[in-house]
């Protein structure tokens with residue numbers, strides 16, 4: 001059973017997508033501090049900092065894999081961004097636009113499979129596309145003043161790779177682990193477990 | 197500690213404005229401002245922002261406390277630019293191995309740091325002066341956001357402090373069950389990971405139960421919702437948005453007139 | 463003003479082979495007040511959820527029929543109000559008044575009527591604060607009263623209450639019962655689930671007892687049911703008024719002091735407290751909600767560093783760590799010496815099955831696998847969890863989860879055991895078994911500290927009591 005019968009969001013879909021966003025909003029907030037703290041450590045090759053980027057993109061893919069409804073990835077990533085802004089992120093209201101861009105990426109991947117397939121390759125594609133959304137935004141907005149060959153390009157490529165691995169594959173593994181705990185029983189992702 | 201309370205004096209004239217208007221004003225302001233990479237426009241913008249701060253009822257000390265992570269970001273920009281700047285024109289100021297600092301590099305760095313501050317401050321001010329419930333209400337009533345989603349997100353947001361408490365309880369529970377990491381950093385990282393996972397599981401479980409409780413009170417009844425708290429969008433709110441657009445536009449114009457304008461695209 | 467009918471009703475939760483409920487035939491007329499009884503795990507909470515239309519079709523399997531005023535409960539939600547045991551997951555909004563208004567908004571009540579109805583509901587339950595009081599700043603009992611107001615504001619024809627006073631101190635529980643009694647209109651139907659029958663009797667005029675295997679075991683006016691089936695029901699685990707539990711006090715004088723707390727406190731959660739715990743002695747810690755009992759338990763358990771004062775373990779308890787206070791000990795050493803049972807059982811679960819949960823502690827302390835299996839099997843059997851050995855701890859009923867969390871601490875047989883509310887939500891049979899297990903531990907020379915609101919438990923087991931008071935002025939022995 002891969003997709004739910006109706007595309008209407010149930011209350012539990014809305015609340016759980018929001019809760020995932022909140023949990024990651026809190027993680028982002030902590031991650032933002034860590035990000036700044038690692039600036040010095042990454043100074044030798046700042047584009048490598050993008051390796052950490054993937055964590056920012058997990059909620060998009062995770063919500064898509066769990067909720068399996070149109071808009072889940074976009075909604076969750078955007079709400080996570082708003083929450084991190086409410087908690088006082090240093091990037092403030094810009095992160096909301098950023099969240100939108102990133103969410104659209106994952107959303108496109110799930111839409112391309114008509115919200116019917118949620119297997120590993122789809123998750124990886126969703127991760128890659130969120131990474132692409134993020135990379136485009138940063139390429140134009142944040143990194144404009146940097147050198148193309150030694151910074152902007154490697155930064156964008158590393159972002160996409162990081163997103164594919166951490167957000168794409170990571171979210172897939174996480175969904176499996178969550179399903180094993182039984183919390184996803186109300187979702188198609190959590191249905192196939194042994195009876196006790 | 198995560199602090200969720202709005203920090204503004206509640207009676208301040210601009211803090212009282214409609215949350216959607218405040219958010220829109222901040223967005224408009226930043227979107228116009230990011231059109232340039234020069235230092236002049238953001239410098240003007242920062243001056244304006246600091247000048248209107250009292251109208252939002254936010255004290256400078258509070259702002260400084262919320263904005264300090266920005267300073268770390270500024271250092272990061274500086275280091276990165278010294279190493280990777282695209283534009284290295286102008287007289288050379290410092291050369292040591294791969295490090296080549298020219299006047300052009302410094303001007304770009306100044307521009308970027310100021311820009312970061314200028315676009316971050318409005319967001320900080322808006323969110324610091326806005327109650328989440330009011331924001332959700334205004335999004336529903338004035339921005340036509342879907343009510344189920346806005347209220348759902350708001351209900352989940354209420355869990356932030358609970359999650360923080362939960363983290364502590366989980367850590368204590370592991371210890372009570374004989375699980376700890378001692379001084380081994382790898383074990384510490386694994387314990388951190390497993391605690392974070394348990395937190396996520398607990399959060400989803402709470403979310404599922406909360407959804408049931410919300411349905412029990414008719415959240416998915418399908419009847420059109422009424423609103424108990426009216427949010428008004430009045431002339432002053434429109435003026436706030438227009439004012440933000442005009443101020444940002446004026447900063448850009450000034451930078452064009454002074455010849456420092458450097459467009460983001462092109 | 464609603465009636466309900468169950469015809470051969472059954473429900474099996476997704477992921478379970480067993481039916482939580484089966485073959486239930488029941489008819490409740492409009493205006494009746496029913497007390498729903500049954501042993502822990504008999505399916506009481508499941509039945510209430512079914513009546514409230516909160517069992518989603520995709521989360522299990524249904525058998526037979528259930529109707530509210532002739533309608534499917536999922537379609538009759540606006541006639542039903544439900545109050546769960548845990549107020550934390552029922553509050554939706556950040557301000558108290560907004561939370562009561564939430565249901566009214568959902569039902570499309572005209573804006574002008576909302577606030578008068580909110581005020582009326584708050585007044586009915588005796589809510590002592592203004593509407594803008596943050597919900598996060600309320601005590602457990604106050605949150606429960608607020609949740610009740612949120613339910614009553616919707617003027618349900620059928621009110622369902624699932625152990626609404628669990629975890630409240632006796633005074634707070636009396637307030638909730640009072641609020642329910644005051645708030646019910648003459649024609650409101652009510653179904654109340656509550657293990658402690660005596661306190662609930664004044665609220666009801668009919669008793670229904672569920673049979674764990676399936677069906678209804680007894681049904682009728684309280685006096686008639688208890689007269690006809692009293693002894694049989696008591697043996698099956700139902701708390702029958704007048705069946706007191708046999709006392710299990712220590713027969714030998716207490717041994718040496720194990721743990722000493724001097725001027726121990728954690729402002730503002732706990733005011734300075736002095737106490738001594740001895741081997742072979744059961745100490746009960748009492749006090750109103752918010753007095754700091756759970757905080758004290760965590761401090762004594764070596765889980766929180768003291769804010770003020772000290773916790774000192776005797777040489778016998780501390781072993782190699784005689785020089786350091788308990789909160790500095792390594793965790794594997796701690797579990798053998800001081801065991802803790804948390805107030806919220808779910809806080810304490812670490813693994814994915816009931817069996818692993820029980821085996822974790824003994825394994826961490828390095829017992830051989832055969833001994834671990836023997837310990838686990840005995841506990842599963844005595845606490846009637848054997849058929850749930852493979853279940854996920856988080857899918858257990860309220861009472862089952864509580865027993866499991868106590869059992870995890872018993873499994874390592876710590877020198878000193880600290881339990882926070884070990885008996886709440888238990889039927890009479892599991893309660894007696896728990897008291898026996900704790901008494902055996904004490905009689906074997908272990909120390910026992912229990913934080914509790916359960917007066918029967920204190921009467922049956924405690925050798926000494928300590929009462930904390932909320933004034934933060936300290937404790938009296």
Ligand SMILES: Nc1ncnc2c1ncn2[C@@H]1O[C@H](COP(=O)(O)OP(=O)(O)OP(=O)(O)O)[C@@H](O)[C@H]1O
Nearest residue numbers: 475482502503504505506507508857858859860861
């Ligand atoms: N979400 C769930 N998933 C799987 N099994 C469940 C779930 N909820 C309850 N059960 C099982 O269904 C049975 C009945 O549970 P229920 O909560 O209705 O019991 P109860 O009579 O309310 O017990 P208690 O007095 O202990 O609260 C129990 O064996 C429980 O383990």
Ligand SMILES: Nc1ncnc2c1ncn2[C@@H]1O[C@H](COP(=O)(O)OP(=O)(O)OP(=O)(O)O)[C@@H](O)[C@H]1O
Nearest residue numbers: 361602730731732750751752753754755756757758
């Ligand atoms: N993690 C925490 N942070 C801050 N305050 C807390 C925390 N936990 C509890 N408190 C507060 O400290 C006080 C004592 O709490 P505690 O849980 O110890 O009370 P209690 O006596 O166990 O109450 P109950 O009978 O309701 O379980 C309460 O006012 C509570 O709100």
Ligand SMILES: [Mg+2]
Nearest residue numbers: 506507859860
């Ligand atoms: Mg129950």
Ligand SMILES: [Mg+2]
Nearest residue numbers: 755756757805
């Ligand atoms: Mg307590």
